[in-house]
Every structure is written in C-alpha cells, then in structure tokens.
Amino acid sequence: MIRYLIRRLLQMIPLLFVISLISFMIAAFAPGDPVYQYVNPTKKPPTQEELDIIRHRYGLDRPVHVRYLFWLRDIFKGDWGFSTRSKTAVTTEVLSRLPNTILLSGVSLLFAIVVAIPLGVLSAVKRYSILDYITTFIAFVGISVPSFWFALLIVAVFANKLGWFPSVGMSSAGANLTGMAKFFDVANHLVLPVAALSFSELAYWIRYQRASLLENLNQDFVRTARAKGLKENTVIWRHAFRNSLVTTVTLIGLSLPWLVNGSYITESIFGWPGMGRLGITSIMSRDYPVVMAVTMLSALLVISGNLLSDIMYAIVDPRTRFD
C-alpha cells in the first residue's frame, strides 16, 4: 500500500510537468503582445524603446522555451511571480482565495454525500415507491438542468422573491461580526452557492447509489444473508450497502474535478471570493502568472481526486490488489 502510494505520488510529477508545459504554451502562443500587460493603458502609449525596455525587464525578449525554464526554476523556489493586474504576488493572491474555495467546495461535497447516499439507498430499497419516483425525477432534473441556470433560479426564488438568503458575497458588507454571529453570517451566505454547486453531482450520485445497491441486492450473498435469518436492516446496511459503496466512492473521488470546474461558474454568479472567480477574472484580463497558478492548482486537485478515489476504492473493497 505504502509503495503503491509512493509510486502514484511520483507519477504525479511528470503529469504536472506536462500540464504546466501545455498551459504555458497556450499562454505563450496566444495572439497579442504580452508586453502590454505591463503597460498602463490609461497613460500615453509607450514608444518602441520603452516597450523594448519593459520586454527586456520581464524577460519577454527571450524565446518561449527559455521563458518556460525560468518560470519553472522560479516555481521550485516558491516564486510564482506577480499578478499583472493587481501587482501583488501571485502566492498572496491565490492563498487569500484558496480557503474560501475550500470552504465552498468542502461544504458542497459533504452536503452532496450526506443527501445523495441515503436518498439513493432509500429509493433502491423502496423501489417503485412514490419516494423512488420523486428522487428519480429530481435526479433527472439535476442531470439535465445547466448548473448556472439552476443557480439563477434559486437566486430568483430564494434571494429576490422570498429574501431568505443573500445572493452575493461571503459575508454581509460593512457588518463587523465576530464569533458565532460571523459563523452564522457566512453560513447564511453559503446556502445558495452550496445548493447550486452540489445539485448536479448530487443527482448523479443518487442514480449511481441506487443502481449499485439494486445490483448488490440481487447478489447471492444477499440471498444467503437473508436465508440465515438476518434482520432486513442488517442485510441492507451491513452487507449490500457496504458493497454498493465501492461504486459511489469511486464516483465521488472522480467528481472532485467537477467541484473545481463548477466553482468557476458558481463563484462568478454568487460573487464568492474564491479561486474560481480569481481564475475567471485573471483570464479575462490576461493575467498569465495568475492563470498559470490557478491552472496548476486545479490540475493538482484533479489529479489528487483521481488518486484519492483509487485509495478510497481500496479501503472499501479489500480485494483490491496493488501491483
């Protein structure tokens, strides 16, 4: 197990390397002269010599592969460069947003798990009941409705019409809250973004949990368990459910990228001060140092998600062999 883990972690290095190379090349070959990122557009347009000076100062006169190697060297020193938009260090910029994204994604993930698994189990156990039909319907809606549209919908209903929850930001503007008051304020702001972010994932998981539990309930070992005279609850939870988790758990790990992707749109809609919104704003303003940092972090999350799902798979399914 440990050896497997080490090998997988080592495999991440070339992967991240290739990803960084691809994204760097995309940024480097984008049309438009990158030197203008460093020019204040409100001032008088710079002369050719001034442009050359700036170009030289930021190393933009070097060929692409040299620039990439320099970038790579700086990364290893922990220096991600400066945002061309806000002129602050990329690390400061990203680190100030990261906790907010982790909060939003983490709560969404937890919420989706806590809701989806029991609902999936219930609709499998009570197959073809009214409850099953309702959850199936909700799941289908969740799968086919665009998540950003669902976000607009809940904003229109719960924020604008009913006024139950705030629709923008992470905390009430101007209010200097502390302790529990602050906690409840943030929690209140979390409700709508979490609902928007987790809805479609939740829908998928319900379907998969239902399908895999149904499949397991038809297996011989479940019949044996029933024939032994075990209580139905024990049969379902201890025997069938445990085995059905294998599918769901893999799925949850694999959906971490979705959490990352989804956060771009969700954070933009709800004005959540997280990485996703930072990513979108920096793309729009061609702030490549930040774009690179956000891309690499997202890639890292995606890869770790895959790894995590493999590890969890091994935990739920003891038959898994590591080679």
Next chain:
Amino acid sequence: MTELKLDEPLKSKYPKTQLGITWYMFRRHKLAVFSLGMLLFLFLAAIFAEQLMPYDPIKLDPVYAKGRPQPPTNEHWFGTDDLGRDLFSRALSGARVSLAVGFISVGISTLIGLVIGSMAGFVGGWVDNILMRLADIFLSLPTFYLIITVNSMFKPSIFNVMIVIGIFGWMGVSRLLRGEFLHLKNTEFITAARAIGVPNMRMILKHLIPNSIAPVIVNATMGIPSAILLESALSFLGLGIQPPAASWGSMLQDAKQWLHFAWWMWVIPGVLISLTVIAFNFVGDGLRDALDPLERGRG
C-alpha cells in the same frame, strides 16, 4: 392447417437489415422515440429558423421596450428583452447555435478519438502506451478552465468554441474504441482476415471499426448534450457567442440582470437547454439498448 412451405422465406415482422433491427429495438423505448421526435422538431426549427423568425433577432425596438423587458404577448411569444429584441426569434437562432455546437464539436472529438483509439488498439505496444498516457493527461487537465483560457485568448467566436470543446473531448471515445479493438483482435474473423492478407488500413476501416462503432455512437449521442451545456456555460460567461448574436447561454446572461421581474427572459432559455439535454440523453439511452446485441433477444 397451414402448411409450411420451405422454399418460401418465413414472413416475420422481425426486420432483416441492420438498420431495421436497430429501429425495431429503438421503438420499444417510448421515451426515446418521443425525445427523437422532439429533437427532429427542434432540428426543423433550427434549419428553417430564418423563415420562422417573426422578427430580426438582433433588431432593436427601444420604443416598444421602454427600457425594460416586455412580457410575452401575441406579437412577441417569448416577450422581448430590455432592448426590444424579440426573444422568440433569438431563441430560434439560439437553437441553431446549440445544435451546431453539439454536433460539430462532438464530430471533431469523435474523429480524433477514432484515430487515436484505433491507432492505440491496432498497433499496441509502446504506441498504445504513449497514446493512453496522453489520454490520462487530458483527463486530468482542468478542462473547463483550459477551454475558457484558450477561448479567451483567441478572439471569442462560436467556431473556436466548437473546436476547443472538440479537442478536449476525445478521451472517452479513444478508450472505448481501443478496448473494443483489443477484444476484436483475438476473434476468429480478424485472424481469418489477417490470414488472407487484408491490408492494415482496410482491416481497420472495413472490419474493426464497423464492429466496434456501436458504443462510439452511443457515446457521441451522450456527448452532444454535454457540449451544448458547455457552450451555454461559456456563452453565459461571455466567452462563447458574441453579442448581438444569440445563443441560449448568452440569453441567460442577458437575463441575469433582470432576474427579479422578467421571468420569461431566463425561464425560457433554461427550459429549452434542459429539454434538449434530456432529449439527447434519452435518445442515447434508447440507442444503447437498440445497439446492444444482448438486448436484442428479448422482444
């Protein structure tokens, strides 16, 4: 008593051509048939959009709009936006964009996937290894973010959206095809074909691909709704179609600032996207059942 005449072919309702069998099986999936009908309707609407549009979708009518969106009426079935543009006409031209993006980008990714998958599966060895690692890398890329990045760097246009979505979507097809190839390579008819000296290219195009295309078709059908959703998300962020042209996603973006009272502006495009996505998913479902030989025995 009727006598069975052996020299006359049995009259059976069961169709004989491959296409006939598929249609026969597909018809049993009622929801899929209904969805197919709906999609055909949408297609016709998209093809004849120009003839069907009651108004020019980008023509402004500020006098009618009076600075705010106007609700649906007999003249404007879906209402108008704050600039007085007819939303029914815009929805029609949006249908055209969504379907075009769905089909072209999935066409691109399926084509790439076919080439890469058949190369990996047919050649095997280190070629297979490299190509599948490439697929792994693409699978672990933050795709959505890269699509946004690429798209924002080049002048945002609907063609870029199609190409970019296509380029980042081939991994599933190539893996499917590779798997099918690996399985088919050990079957007797391929050994036989090899024994009589069928050239490689012909082997791939005439023997291997036709026998492994079914899951690819299903995969492509299911890929279309994802592409439509991606396009609408990009347009929603302002990175897809550029104003004044309309797609369902950009209509939602226009609607964002009128959420509080112009329900028709955001409900209609959202419902259109959702229905289209559901319909494609059902058709894909039906196709999977129809193309699966294991299902065919059960009539």
